[in-house]
Amino acid sequence: MMILGKPLRPKRQFYGALALSLAVLTGCADEPSKTLGSSGYVKGFLGGVAADEPNAALAMREILSAGGTAVDAAVAGGFMLGVTLPSVAGLSGGGACLSFDSLTKRIDTINFLPRTAAGGGMGVPMTPRGLALLHSKGGRLRIEQTIGPAEQAARLGVPLSRAFAAYLNIPGIAPMLEPAAQGLFFAPGGFPLPEGTPIRQPELAALLARLRLAGIGDLYTGLAARQLVDASKAAGGSLSLDDLRAALPALETPLQQKLGNHVFAVPGGAVGGGVIAADIYAQLQRLNFIGLTPPDRPQRFAEATRRAVTAQVKRSKGDAVPPPGTDAAAQALLADFRPGQPTPDAGIPLPEGSAPPGASLVVVDQTGSAVACTFTSGGLFGTGRSLTGTGLFLPPPAAVNASLAPVLVVNLNAGKTYMAAAGTGGGPATAAVMQVLNAAFVDGLDLEEAVIRPRQFAEGPYLFLEPDADDSKERLKQQGYTPIDAPGMGRVNAVFCPSGIPDPTPRCDQRTDPRGFGLSLGQQQ
Numbered sequence: 154m155m156i157l158g159k160p161l162r163p164k165r166q167f168y169g170a171l172a173l174s175l176a177v178l179t180g181c182a183d184e185p186s187k188t189l190g191s192s193g194y195v196k197g198f199l200g201g202v203a204a205d206e207p208n209a210a211l212a213m214r215e216i217l218s219a220g221g222t223a224v225d226a227a228v229a230g231g232f233m234l235g236v237t238l239p240s241v242a243g244l245s246g247g248g249a250c251l252s253f254d255s256l257t258k259r260i261d262t263i264n265f266l267p268r269t270a271a272g273g274g275m276g277v278p279m280t281p282r283g284l285a286l287l288h289s290k291g292g293r294l295r296i297e298q299t300i301g302p303a304e305q306a307a308r309l310g311v312p313l314s315r316a317f318a319a320y321l322n323i324p325g326i327a328p329m330l331e332p333a334a335q336g337l338f339f340a341p342g343g344f345p346l347p348e349g350t351p352i353r354q355p356e357l358a359a360l361l362a363r364l365r366l367a368g369i370g371d372l373y374t375g376l377a378a379r380q381l382v383d384a385s386k387a388a389g390g391s392l393s394l395d396d397l398r399a400a401l402p403a404l405e406t407p408l409q410q411k412l413g414n415h416v417f418a419v420p421g422g423a424v425g426g427g428v429i430a431a432d433i434y435a436q437l438q439r440l441n442f443i444g445l446t447p448p449d450r451p452q453r454f455a456e457a458t459r460r461a462v463t464a465q466v467k468r469s470k471g472d473a474v475p476p477p478g479t480d481a482a483a484q485a486l487l488a489d490f491r492p493g494q495p496t497p498d499a500g501i502p503l504p505e506g507s508a509p510p511g512a513s514l515v516v517v518d519q520t521g522s523a524v525a526c527t528f529t530s531g532g533l534f535g536t537g538r539s540l541t542g543t544g545l546f547l548p549p550p551a552a553v554n555a556s557l558a559p560v561l562v563v564n565l566n567a568g569k570t571y572m573a574a575a576g577t578g579g580g581p582a583t584a585a586v587m588q589v590l591n592a593a594f595v596d597g598l599d600l601e602e603a604v605i606r607p608r609q610f611a612e613g614p615y616l617f618l619e620p621d622a623d624d625s626k627e628r629l630k631q632q633g634y635t636p637i638d639a640p641g642m643g644r645v646n647a648v649f650c651p652s653g654i655p656d657p658t659p660r661c662d663q664r665t666d667p668r669g670f671g672l673s674l675g676q677q678q
Contacts, residue, residue: 190294192215201661201663202514202648202674203515204514204672205242205666206316207316208237208306209231210671211674213226213674220294221518222292222518222522224252224292225292226518227252228292229299232299233306237306238314242529243530247276248265248557249424250287251525252287253523253524255520255522258568260561262405262422264423267279272396274390275549277397278372278381287524296369297365301365305358313350319670326345327344330539334534337352359544378397380543381397387541390538407420410438412594414564417434419478425554426557426576427558433587434587435480439480442454449493454588455629458584458587462502462611466502503555503580509529511529511556511557511578511582513559514646516648517570517654517661523561525574527559528557529556529557530548532549557582560574572590572647574589575646575647581608584610589645607619609636615637617639646671648661648673661675
């Protein structure tokens with residue numbers, strides 16, 4: 154479980170210089186008239202955005218300001234993360250998104266999880282095609298405009314953010330990167346560049362320009378595809394043109410469960426974090442979580458999480474487990490549950506490598522459409538080997554993924570969004586996003602307190618608890634548990650609209666996790 158620990162209430166900084174650089178790309182604020190696609194086109198309520206890296210949040214908000222939809226904003230944010238947070242969200246990786254269209258009242262999963270090349274030993278880049286599929290499901294602006302901010306950031310450079318600097322300062326990162334990549338992000342001697350240093354990535358800028366001009370498909374069937382295959386061979390990879398042609402993201406139906414009059418939706422299938430979330434939710438429903446007294450809830454949540462993780466590990470091995478998120482699954486998983494006592498069976502922890510680090514973003518637009526996305530490079534900077542001439546890193550082979558957890562809470566009848574949230578940060582990611590959801594919808598906390606609240610995570614024989622969770626810790630000790638202190642569990646980005654959006658008097662709150670260094674923005678222009 155990789156943790157980037159930090160205090161829960163860090164000093165916040167406003168990235169004014171970054172906002173100015175993005176505003177320059179989309180138009181000046183004092184233009185007398187605005188057209189669709191220019192910054193300031195939308196007046197009044199914009200919606201809300203949050204992302205693990207500030208440049209991505211700024212790019213998303215600019216797209217909303219220019220009249221783009223939640224889908225347009227998420228695509229722009231995804232490409233920007235590939236430039237400004239390549240450590241965990243590089244464009245050669247993959248991910249999963251949930252999309253809600255308030256007009257059609259449809260929820261979709263965009264599954265672009267990493268794939269393994271036929272020759273083994275490496276993965277196949279999935280993120281660009283995943284973002285293209287997402288754009289086709291609700292984009293209003295041309296996709297070229299959503300790529301443009303990331304291209305300009307790579308070409309002109311943007312200040313190294315604290316979010317990216319946190320990864321560069323992890324011991325041992327510099328030696329795992331090849332010299333070309335070290336030269337981009339590290340000073341001579343392997344010292345990380347300080348926060349605020351302008352970072353330029355000309356090779357990545359050239360690739361993004363190619364995708365903007367020739368289309369995303371060029372990376373999979375055109376000149377950029379051949380360049381990528383040659384770069385893979387030079388780096389010792391096995392990528393082929395056939396691998397790239399076959400790398401198709403999937404449009405899937407998410408798992409959906411009732412939350413009062415609303416729908417709680419998560420990805421299913423191979424998106425393991427979504428499956429774990431669905432099983433946690435189903436068990437809490439069966440345990441009447443909302444009717445419990447607050448002191449009894451930590452034990453129930455711990456047991457539901459432990460069992461959900463175990464069930465997903467068994468499914469990944471081909472064992473027979475009832476379909477996730479169903480009452481049958483909840484009944485089976487809780488068969489040996491004992492109120493107020495540890496489970497007799499310690500369960501199975503997540504296998505090593507099944508919870509890689511990642512990054513997330515969420516966005517709700519003024520119409521009530523919403524997107525929640527999670528991305529991963531499969532490992533820090535993928536394998537650490539550069540794909541020369543592309544600005545990308547060689548991705549590792551695909552693995553079972555249990556740490557990507559996008560969530561939407563919507564009302565299908567009314568076409569309203571109530572929450573868009575996403576969790577990353579290794580094994581605890583799913584439990585983290587579920588605890589934010591519980592704090593908002595069960596305990597009635599505002600989003601700031603819901604995101605700050607101390608967290609817990611249970612897997613196998615272990616029960617991890619953040620140090621500030623004193624009341625929960627004492628209660629769990631009394632019930633026979635041995636909590637382990639673990640600071641900084643999970644990273645959650647969320648937009649919460651208590652009355653739903655759209656609404657005559659729209660009110661939303663957007664928050665990025667204080668355990669990380671992201672940025673949230675909204676809601677008036």
